[in-house]
Amino acid sequence: MRTAFALLLTLAAAPALAQAQPPAPQPGEELWDGVVAVVGDTALLRSDVLLAIEAMRAEGRPVPTDPAEYGQMVEGLVTERVNDLLLIEGARAAGESVSDEEVDAAVDDQIRQVRERFGSEAAYAQALTEAGRTPEGYRQELRRQFADQTLVQRFVRKRMSEMAPPAVTDAEIATFFEANRARFGTRPASVSFQQVLLRPLPSDSARAAALRTATQVLTELGQGVEFEVLARRYGTDGTRDRGGDLGWFRQGQMVREFDQVVFGMRPGQTSGIVETEFGFHVIKLEKVRGPERQARHILIRPEITQADIDRARQRADSVATAIRNGAQAQELAARYNTPDALRFQQNVPVDQLPPAFQTALEGTVSGTVAGPITVEGGPSPAFAVVRVTARQASGDYTVADQRDRIREMMREQRLMQRLIEELRRDMYVSVNL
Numbered sequence: 001m002r003t004a005f006a007l008l009l010t011l012a013a014a015p016a017l018a019q020a021q022p023p024a025p026q027p028g029e030e031l032w033d034g035v036v037a038v039v040g041d042t043a044l045l046r047s048d049v050l051l052a053i054e055a056m057r058a059e060g061r062p063v064p065t066d067p068a069e070y071g072q073m074v075e076g077l078v079t080e081r082v083n084d085l086l087l088i089e090g091a092r093a094a095g096e097s098v099s100d101e102e103v104d105a106a107v108d109d110q111i112r113q114v115r116e117r118f119g120s121e122a123a124y125a126q127a128l129t130e131a132g133r134t135p136e137g138y139r140q141e142l143r144r145q146f147a148d149q150t151l152v153q154r155f156v157r158k159r160m161s162e163m164a165p166p167a168v169t170d171a172e173i174a175t176f177f178e179a180n181r182a183r184f185g186t187r188p189a190s191v192s193f194q195q196v197l198l199r200p201l202p203s204d205s206a207r208a209a210a211l212r213t214a215t216q217v218l219t220e221l222g223q224g225v226e227f228e229v230l231a232r233r234y235g236t237d238g239t240r241d242r243g244g245d246l247g248w249f250r251q252g253q254m255v256r257e258f259d260q261v262v263f264g265m266r267p268g269q270t271s272g273i274v275e276t277e278f279g280f281h282v283i284k285l286e287k288v289r290g291p292e293r294q295a296r297h298i299l300i301r302p303e304i305t306q307a308d309i310d311r312a313r314q315r316a317d318s319v320a321t322a323i324r325n326g327a328q329a330q331e332l333a334a335r336y337n338t339p340d341a342l343r344f345q346q347n348v349p350v351d352q353l354p355p356a357f358q359t360a361l362e363g364t365v366s367g368t369v370a371g372p373i374t375v376e377g378g379p380s381p382a383f384a385v386v387r388v389t390a391r392q393a394s395g396d397y398t399v400a401d402q403r404d405r406i407r408e409m410m411r412e413q414r415l416m417q418r419l420i421e422e423l424r425r426d427m428y429v430s431v432n433l
Contacts (some may be wrong), residue, residue: 005336016061037078044078052077075433082431086423088148091155098150105287105294106150107142109247109322135386144403159419166414173406177399184397188349191361192390194329195345196319197338197375199277200312202302210302214273214280215300221270227284227296236279236301244296248289255339258283260297277337304380316372316383324369329387357384364388 037044053074057063064070118124127140177184202210217230228243235244251263257276262283265271271283279301287294321334323329333343349356362372371385399406 005147024146036433037082037085037429038429039429040089042089044081044085048081049074049077049234052081053079078431078433082429083420084430086427087152087155087428089424091151094155096155096160098147101287102150102289103143103147105289106146106248107139109294110142110146111139156416156419160412160415163415163418165411166418168407168410168414170403172410173403174399176406176410177402184402187392187395187397187401188351189394190347190349190392191353191364191388192344192346192348193335193361193388195338195342196323196329196333196336197342197382198312198316198319198336198372198386199378199384200304200308200380202304202308206302206304210280211302211361213271214282214298214300216271217282217300221282227270227298231296231298233296234300237299239297239299244284244298246295246297248292248294250292252341252414262293301379308413313372313383316385320369320371321383323385323387329385357386361386361388364391427432
């Protein structure tokens with residue numbers, strides 16, 4: 001990394017930057033870099049831009065060799081970075097802030113995910129070394145990135161909400177669509193359907209045994225045993241090995257009963273026993289970051305037997321028959337506690353469906369009732385009954401398919417352009433290319 005950085009600083013194939021030479025060094029001074037732009041009190045260095053170009057190469061993105069094209073690319077990079085700095089300076093001037101606790105929590109979560117992707121602490125450390133970074137240097141880099149991104153997001157969201165939305169006409173949308181038709185690709189074949197999901201229910205004795213274990217967890221917590229220790233000892237889901245850590249999530253991502261409890265808690269607080277369709281939870285809220293929560297839980301699942309699974313399959317058969325005879329799928333979904341997010345699936349690309357769904361829905365038309373479909377992936381299989389509400393063949397997108405998306409995108413672009421222009425009027429900006 002250091003070698004690449006040194007080489008970039010001496011590249012002769014940088015005509016646009018060659019004009020941004022700093023003043024001649026005074027006696028005893030060493031010239032190594034130059035300022036290509038100043039935004040408020042912040043300088044954009046020549047090396048910043050060259051490092052961005054090196055990052056493009058490392059990602060396999062093309063870097064022009066033609067001097068004119070290279071110069072245009074550099075000008076574009078400088079403009080983007082100047083706009084970034086305008087937003088950051090504007091956010092700070094507006095008093096936006098992000099707490100150290102928020103930053104540390106987000107960075108801890110991101111580093112944890114990176115470590116998991118590398119598979120081991122040794123592999124993670126080796127990757128940092130090969131990139132010329134130390135663990136602390138990497139952490140500080142992530143802290144700066146998250147803090148800046150969060151400041152800008154809050155600032156932009158607030159300022160845009162205060163602006164009148166710009167008008168975007170259907171003619172402008174049509175023109176944009178025609179000019180960018182290739183960007184939209186081909187519309188995949190898709191299907192929309194209502195769904196009733198039936199999970200096996202434990203016996204009364206299995207449920208009682210799980211409840212006793214959850215009560216034991218509360219007892220040991222009251223005796224001072226660490227939450228993470230108990231999660232590793234008693235947990236029955238995939239979070240067990242990481243001490244019950246659920247990471248960051250927003251309201252609506254968890255089942256309703258879990259949400260209602262955790263979003264009413266304070267950081268550091270531990271819940272009582274919370275029952276959901278998955279079993280009995282004990283929850284500890286770790287941190288709050290705006291609308292997000294970071295929590296741990298200990299899930300005690302009641303034992304599910306083959307007899308329980310067979311009964312769930314029989315219920316699914318009965319549900320399929322009832323829907324074919326005119327029962328409302330939505331009413332049955334509510335009766336059997338199908339999560340809200342799963343009750344209606346709209347325009348799902350067929351090739352993104354699980355294989356069992358692809359097989360069951362192959363050749364179906366609107367109104368077809370399919371299932372029970374075995375749903376794998378949990379501690380025990382569940383069963384889905386679906387009623388197809390629409391199908392759409394693959395083909396080219398039309399402007400009607402993309403109208404709402406294009407309108408929103410053009411509005412955001414125009415609002416951002418307006419905001420950048422206002423910041424440029426109110427802030428000192430100097431570009432020296």
